[in-house]
Amino acid sequence: MILAAASELFAVGGFSQTSVRSVAAAAGVDSALVHHYFGTKDELFLAALALPLDLRVAIRPVVEGPLEGAGERMMRVFLGAWEQEPVRLRLLGLLRGSIEPQGARLVQDGFLRIVVRPVIDELGADQPDRRTALVAAQILGLIMIRYVLMVEPLASAPVEEVVALYAPILQRFLADPLPPG
Amino acid sequence: MILAAASELFAVGGFSQTSVRSVAAAAGVDSALVHHYFGTKDELFLAALALPLDLRVAIRPVVEGPLEGAGERMMRVFLGAWEQEPVRLRLLGLLRGSIEPQGARLVQDGFLRIVVRPVIDELGADQPDRRTALVAAQILGLIMIRYVLMVEPLASAPVEEVVALYAPILQRFLADPLPPG
Numbered sequence: 001m002i003l004a005a006a007s008e009l010f011a012v013g014g015f016s017q018t019s020v021r022s023v024a025a026a027a028g029v030d031s032a033l034v035h036h037y038f039g040t041k042d043e044l045f046l047a048a049l050a051l052p053l054d055l056r057v058a059i060r061p062v063v064e065g066p067l068e069g070a071g072e073r074m075m076r077v078f079l080g081a082w083e084q085e086p087v088r089l090r091l092l093g094l095l096r097g098s099i100e101p102q103g104a105r106l107v108q109d110g111f112l113r114i115v116v117r118p119v120i121d122e123l124g125a126d127q128p129d130r131r132t133a134l135v136a137a138q139i140l141g142l143i144m145i146r147y148v149l150m151v152e153p154l155a156s157a158p159v160e161e162v163v164a165l166y167a168p169i170l171q172r173f174l175a176d177p178l179p180p181g
Numbered sequence: 182m183i184l185a186a187a188s189e190l191f192a193v194g195g196f197s198q199t200s201v202r203s204v205a206a207a208a209g210v211d212s213a214l215v216h217h218y219f220g221t222k223d224e225l226f227l228a229a230l231a232l233p234l235d236l237r238v239a240i241r242p243v244v245e246g247p248l249e250g251a252g253e254r255m256m257r258v259f260l261g262a263w264e265q266e267p268v269r270l271r272l273l274g275l276l277r278g279s280i281e282p283q284g285a286r287l288v289q290d291g292f293l294r295i296v297v298r299p300v301i302d303e304l305g306a307d308q309p310d311r312r313t314a315l316v317a318a319q320i321l322g323l324i325m326i327r328y329v330l331m332v333e334p335l336a337s338a339p340v341e342e343v344v345a346l347y348a349p350i351l352q353r354f355l356a357d358p359l360p361p362g
Contacts, residue, residue, distance in 0.1 A: 107330055133326055133335040134346065141322020145314055149288060153362070154314040161362040165315065169350055181334070181342040 002027045002034055006048040015045055015109035046114065049094065052086045055115050063122035070123055071171025075163045078139060082147060083159060092147060112136050125175050134173040142166060183208045183215055187229040196226055196290035227295065230275065233267045236296050244303035251304055252352025256344045259320060263328060264340060273328060293317050306356050315354040323347060 005026035009018045020041050024031040038044040046055065058081055062074045081087050095107070116136050120128045142162070145151045154162070186207035190199045201222050205212040219225040227236065239262055243255045262268050276288070297317050301309045323343070326332045335343070 108332065112332065130334050133332045136332060137322040137326035137335065138319075139322070140325045141318040141320070144321045144325070145318035151289065151293065151314045151317065153311050154318065157362055161360070164360040165362070179342070179345040181338055181346070 002029060002037065002044075003048055003050070006038075006044050007050075010045055010048055010109070015041075015113065020044060042114070045109065049110055051090055053081060053084070055110075056118075059115055059119055062119050067123055067125075067175050069171075070119075070174050071169070072163060072167035074119065074135075074170050074174065075167050076159075079159045079162060082143070088147060091143075095143065095148065107140075120174065123174055127178060130178060130181065131173055134178075135170060138166065138169055138173060183210060183218065183225075184229055184231070187219075187225050188231075191226055191229055191290070196222075196294065201225060223295070226290065230291055232271055234262060234265070236291075237299075240296055240300055243300050248304055248306075248356050250352075251300075251355050252350070253344060253348035255300065255316075255351050255355065256348050257340075260340045260343060263324070269328060272324075276324065276329065288321075301355065304355055308359060311359060311362060312354055315359075316351060319347065319350055319354060 002023065006018075006023045009023055009026060013022075018041075020034050021031050023044065024034045027034070034044065038047050058077055059074075062070055062077055065073060082091065094110070112132055116139075117128065117132045120131045120135065125131060142154075146154050146157075146162070149155075183204065187199075187204045190204055190207060194203075199222075201215050202212050204225065205215045208215070215225065219228050239258055240255075243251055243258055246254060263272065275291070293313055297320075298309070298313045301312045301316065306312060323335075327335050327338075327343070
């Protein structure tokens with residue numbers, strides 16, 4: 001199974017340490033077959049995550065609009081995904097593994113590299129590394145409290161309320177001048 | 182061992198479901214002995230967490246000052262604890278367990294109830310439940326990115342830089358008017 005091999009190798013070695021060739025070898029097939037069925041290494045990685053939505057499509061509305069309002073659009077995309085039960089259950093499974101070193105790489109390689117960083121880059125603000133870390137921290141904290149620990153009243157708060165609380169902070173980290181650092 | 186019994190019972194049943202009597206029974210001693218050595222149930226709980234600092238003492242500077250600047254003082258107390266290696270290692274151990282349901286109770290009963298909520302209550306702003314959840318989310322997100330996943334440049338950023346980034350957000354959640362919810 002190509003996907004099972006990819007999933008295991010990405011989890012152990014991280015995205016950068018894993019090659020399509022090594023996945024093919026582990027699955028006992030030729031690299032060309034992996035490329036034929038799964039395309040690029042990015043696409044193979046996303047397929048191995050087995051998410052019931054395409055993250056790269058889901059984040060398009062964030063970058064296909066003015067810089068103004070990007071924080072609010074990002075919150076809506078993010079909550080829109082997490083509020084769907086099949087997506088939430090799969091993401092919670094991935095997150096549970098993220099506390100261990102292997103799973104931590106999945107969050108770094110998947111969430112930060114495939115979701116957050118491209119948004120920051122396309123929006124074009126300065127200090128992209130710093131903004132990526134800050135936006136990721138903001139979203140991970142909300143995930144922990146709302147979906148993992150389920151702390152009330154944030155766990156049951158309507159999506160619009162969470163957007164109102166978080167959009168200004170995300171907007172600041174995505175686009176506004178940051179303090180020196 | 183009283184502490185070993187307390188640690189296990191608090192982890193399994195949470196703070197509210199665990200009595201000093203049940204801890205005493207599990208340790209094969211009298212409740213009076215537990216009270217004699219460890220004091221109140223709160224004190225027993227803190228002792229079972231085995232932290233190399235007293236959280237209730239550590240947070241005093243946050244509440245013993247004006248509402249203005251409370252966010253900055255809270256960031257300094259929080260980072261001051263996490264930047265000490267023995268404290269950080271112990272807190273990381275507790276956090277690693279927090280993704281599982283039993284450990285999640287430890288975060289709720291320990292971090293939220295003993296650290297965050299008393300600060301919110303003493304500062305006296307409205308909507309204490311909502312502010313507690315928001316402050317906890319803010320701090321947990323930073324912990325995940327800086328100390329667990331170690332995402333740069335936030336992982337290596339000087340304390341003063343993190344304070345400058347986070348103090349305004351914490352101040353808002355601690356003291357400023359919140360959007361309706």
